[in-house]
Amino acid sequence: MSKKQDILHAATLLFASNGFKDTSMTEVADMSNAASATVFYHFKSKEDLFLAVLSSVKDGILDEFSHYFREKTFATGLDMLEDTVSFYLYLAGNKAEWFLLLHRYYPYKLAEGNAACRRSLEDIYNCFADIFEKALVQGQQDGSIGTLAPRKTGLLILSTVDGMVRFKNCNLYDAGALYNELIAVIRRVAANQNPLT
Amino acid sequence: MSKKQDILHAATLLFASNGFKDTSMTEVADMSNAASATVFYHFKSKEDLFLAVLSSVKDGILDEFSHYFREKTFATGLDMLEDTVSFYLYLAGNKAEWFLLLHRYYPYKLAEGNAACRRSLEDIYNCFADIFEKALVQGQQDGSIGTLAPRKTGLLILSTVDGMVRFKNCNLYDAGALYNELIAVIRRVAANQNPLT
DNA sequence: GATATAACTGATCAATCAGTCAGGTAAACT
DNA sequence: AGTTTACCTGACTGATTGATCAGTTATATC
Structure with a gap:
């Protein structure tokens, strides 16, 4: 290296x-x-170094997810949603430094006056939001997920898992202990309650 | 003053x-x-000043909620849950500086080696977790809320609203735009799907 | 009005840190 | 072998900052 x-x-x-x-x-x-x-x-400069770090974190996250979706197939949109949430939580543990960095306030403050920083952060969070949305849309097409606004619901799920990871990183509550509840809630929210079959 | x-x-x-x-x-x-x-x-010292700030924020939050519950009554536990979430979001906008402070990493880092800091943070987050749990328990007693683990589900709701507030404070997504979806999701998750009435 | 105590301040210091610069070394090309 | 270029470094600097201290002003108490 x-x-x-x-x-x-x-x-x-x-x-x-x-x-x-x-x-x-x-x-x-x-x-x-x-x-x-x-x-x-x-x-x-120090700021330049930070921007390079953030950009490399962005590349890492995008690579991890594109690799994950290239390797894996899902029976239904609901399965995809659950598995993706699991992978997000796995990644947050495995690459804790990425998520710690994203849970600091500095990058968002810097983003206010720095287009490159704003761009990296947008790329990262759009990546997250897009995958949850995609799973919801696919689930609505295959009938595993009921009627709901995919983008907004995807953002809500992102808020929840992001919040859980933050709580864990801040030593407030253990995200792992809430995992089963999280999956149950997602199923209750998303699952089609009037399946055609 | x-x-x-x-x-x-x-x-x-x-x-x-x-x-x-x-x-x-x-x-x-x-x-x-x-x-x-x-x-x-x-x-x-500077650290001493920070601890005093954090402690005053804790007092402010605890006061706000105890005042809110003294003034307000709720028809059902489900109503209480929805209203409390709304009040949390209102407070996060009205006292933005409190939540900005809590969404920085520094206090949690300091808490690792400082008991007073840890105590303030625990008081704050236990206050949040307790009110959601209390609403869920009350709803299960009055029949408005179905079967679920009150503490863990309360923490999940807290993760979600905390995440939404963070997204808003970081200029990523607007918490207000997700408000209707949030209430709908909470109703879908918590509401008793087999009411006795 | 004398005295003690609390509140407040200007001047100063030692340490830290981002950033610079002139020069040294290794490697690639001619 | 000579020359250019990329990579690397030790020594230094100007500016900022947390903290101190001696001394001053206001407030309360007797």
């Missing part, structure tokens, strides 16, 4: 666990076994 | 909108028309 990649990786971990202001360029340099001037050679 | 209160109020707004590290004691002093040494006279 190149030194630039080492720096990017170290910065991802540090920004995720300590935040932007509480991470110094010296720390990033130390963790990646580079001199602090080397960090500035590859990234022209 | 005493100067100590002025300082606390200014610090609340600044910590909420700029975060802990990005708020300097000089800024707090300027906004409250005090000398920076005065801030240190009333609060022995």
Whole structure:
């Protein structure tokens, strides 16, 4: 792995666990076994480094989901919805640093005045919203899911799982303990209550 | 209002909108028309000031809800659940600085090594979780709400509304636009589908 | 009105940190 | 072998910031 990649990786971990202001360029340099001037050679400023981290997180998330949907097929839209929610929660545990970063306020604040940052965040959350919506639409077509507004309901499901992951990352409540309830609720909300069959 | 209160109020707004590290004691002093040494006279350190802010936010939230429940009566547990969710969303808009503060990562990080901080956060989130649980229990007693685990379902509802408020505060999606869908989903999840009447 | 206490402040300090710069090293090309 | 280019570094700087302290003003108490 190149030194630039080492720096990017170290910065991802540090920004995720300590935040932007509480991470110094010296720390990033130390963790990646580079001199602090080397960090500035590859990234022209601290903000630039953060944007590169966010963009790489975006690429990682988009890759993970496109890979998941390439490997997997679903019998019904309702199955797709449940499995996708499960995969989201799995990913939030497996790549905790990505979700920690997204659950900090700094990126959203930066996005107000920085188009590249706004773009990365939109790409990430549209990816999330799109997959839930797609599952709902597909379920309505195959009859496994009842009548409801797919986009808005998808966003509600996203709010719920995002909230659960936040609670877990903040050590408030354990997302795992709510998993069974979550699936039951999704089934109750989405499942077609007057199936044609 | 005493100067100590002025300082606390200014610090609340600044910590909420700029975060802990990005708020300097000089800024707090300027906004409250005090000398920076005065801030240190009333609060022995920056962390101490933050803890005082968090504790006052806790008091504010607990007061708001106890006042709300003293004024209001509900026909059924389901009504109580819907009205409480509405009030939560109203409060998140009306006292945006409180929820902005709670949607930063810093307090949860601080809570790891600080019992007073942990205590304030627990009080706040237990308050939220308790009211949703209470509504669900009451609804099961009066027959308006069906069979489900009250605590866990309450936490799921909390995850959802907390997530919606976060999305709004982060300028990702508008919580208001999802309000009707949220109420519909709550009714679908909670309402007794086999009422005795 | 004298005195004690609480509230407040200007000046200052030591530490930290983002960013710079001039120079060094390795590698690729001619 | 010489030259260009990309990569890397140690030493340094200007600015900010949390915190201190000696001293001043207001307030209460006797």
